[in-house]
């Protein structure tokens with residue numbers, strides 16, 4: 001594989017496929033970025049569909065690639081995994097003043113910031129919805145068949161981008177931040193990135209987007225009942241209510257006793273990948 005825009009940082013064989021980390025200059029984010037890709041064995045001789053995975057607060061691309069155990073099933077199903085970072089990075093990129101985990105580096109919230117000093121770099125919505133698909137499809141053996149999934153802040157990102165863009169044939173999420181306009185994480189992030197005019201926040205709230213939609217792609221959401229963030233931050237009942245208002249097409253499941261960790265993701269990622277494989281065009 002020879003790519004021009006991507007610099008390979010590392011590569012390992014996994015389940016007969018290749019786990020690769022790339023570095024590139026992002027025009028949208030105005031900084032250097034790294035992301036990971038899993039190419040299944042099938043990609044050695046044909047283009048394959050891709051599942052995009054958006055991670056949560058504090059994560060880089062490496063949390064999912066090293067902890068979720070997704071590669072075995074991706075290899076079986078012939079799915080590529082595209083695993084971006086969670087924010088713009090680098091010394092030039094402004095961060096939370098106090099280094100808090102829920103804002104700034106590692107916490108881009110998949111929005112296009114409009115406020116200073118954030119707007120120059122924090123354009124994660126466009127990075128995921130526009131720049132990254134264009135880049136990986138030009139450089140890697142991928143079809144234009146895509147699905148999107150994610151965890152927590154990344155579950156929010158997957159639902160919002162999947163509902164707003166027609167790029168993805170199915171959407172799934174683990175423990176998503178379902179109603180960020182009404183929770184502390186969302187208030188902090190949206191207040192800073194988007195400003196105090198709350199009407200601009202609505203375009204990034206999965207519960208508000210879902211209840212406005214007549215027709216949505218297939219959606220699967222898993223939520224652990226022992227998740228510490230469920231009551232205050234994730235607000236899953238708001239997504240359930242929106243789902244009822246929009247016709248009840250989304251499957252929202254509670255998994256008894258599971259928490260917010262990657263052990264939960266590892267337990268159900270196989271079901272999510274099989275769900276996406278069934279729904280890919």
Ligand SMILES: N[C@@H](CCC(=O)N[C@@H](CS)C(=O)NCC(=O)O)C(=O)O
Nearest residue numbers: 056057058059063101152153261262
């Ligand atoms: N208690 C955590 C909150 C952040 C957190 O739970 N992050 C989740 C996503 S919201 C995660 O995936 N963490 C990384 C990991 O478990 O590998 C912290 O302060 O670091």
